[in-house]
Amino acid sequence: MKKFILAAAILGTASAAQAGPISITSDYGSTAAFQALGASNIPVESVYTHGLAAGAVTDADDLIFDGDINKILNFNDVGQGSFGELVPIFGTDSTGYNNDWRITFEYEFSGTALLVDGLPPFAPDGTVDGDNNGQLDFGDGIVPTYTAGIIKMFYHDISNPGSANDGEQVLELTLNYAQLIPFTPNVIFFMEVDYGWYGGGNAFIDNFFNDVETGKSFYELSQLAPPPTIAFRLDFNLDDPTQPNAIPACVNADCLTLTRENDFNATGIFAVPEPASLAVLGLGLLGLGFSSRKRAAKAA
Structure with a gap:
């Protein structure tokens, strides 16, 4: 089967955290604890541009990377969909998820890419779609x-x-x-939860x-000083069986812009710092307050 061949980028990891369990409080009550959000068959459109x-x-094929920096593509992936499930929900879901209410999302990812003919150990042959079927040849890839x-x-x-x-937007x-x-x-x-878009004050x-282990809402956690990082790991894979490895297609005669459409499946898991870590943060804040009061008493 033809495959994307992707380079690996490993960077530093966040501080110790635990995955779930999470609950949601909507207009229909609070869900049972769950571990992850799941989405499947969500359309994604990738738009590529180049500097030629x-x-x-x-x-x-004229955009195959051959060491010419001008053939580095800029890309923008955009899409939207809904989380089909909260995985797993224990017991009966009395909150009516996907019947009375649901969570939808919009996303945008951007960066740079190379259309590569013959990634090692495969030899280049001058094309990434030799049989003109719209799919990447084996050994070629978009990196x-x-x-x-x-x-959002x-x-x-x-x-x-x-x-x-x-x-209402409820998270970013x-x-x-x-x-x-x-x-x-x-x-x-x-990824990580970011409340930079939100000024507070909306109880909903x-x-x-809500984080079940700490008993605090995500927003409450974000207001601690310093705020703990609420991590989000999204496992993302293109799974459309009809176009598992489609190459970008030119959308005009000069091929200034290329697009690529596919489906993706994804599982997202939140990780919140352990309660003990939050307690240490709290003790630190109390200590600062105590020191301030001692200094104030001495000054008096």
Whole structure:
């Protein structure tokens, strides 16, 4: 089977954290504890651009990387969908997820990529689609480097569209780094919860995502000083059986812009610092307060 051949990028890891369990409090009550969010068959469109002069290329094969830095492609992946399941939900789901309400998301990832003919140990043959079937030849690949990414999550009230909280953004995640899995079309995004978009004050958003172990909402945790990192690992793979490794297709005569469409499956897992770590943070803050009071007493 033809495969993407991807380079690996391994960077530093976050401090000790635990995966789940998480619960959600919506207009229909609180869910049972769950470990992950799952999404499948979500459409993704990748848009590629290059720095070559107009008329310099006629198809994607003219963009094969051969050491010419001008053939580095800029790409932007955008898409949207809904999380089909909270995995696993223990017992009966009395909250009506996917019947009364659901979480949808929008995402955008960007970076640079190389369209490579014959990644080692495979020899180049001058084409990445020798049989013109729109698929990468075996041994060829698109090698991306992700530099930025964001996922926005939204609450949707299916039973009462247009209600007060319908369409509210409830969370935002930003990309730290990506780990590409060699010889597969898979990538792991290491992200973190980021409340930079939100000014607080909406009780629905404040209490939507909750960490079961600490008993605190994600927003409460974000307000600690310093705030702990709530990590999010997204396992992302392109699984469309009809186009598992489609090459970018030119969208105009000069091939200035190329696009590629596919489906992806994903599993996202939150990891929150252990309660003991948060307790240490709290003790540190208490100590600072105590020291301040001692200094104030001496000054008096």
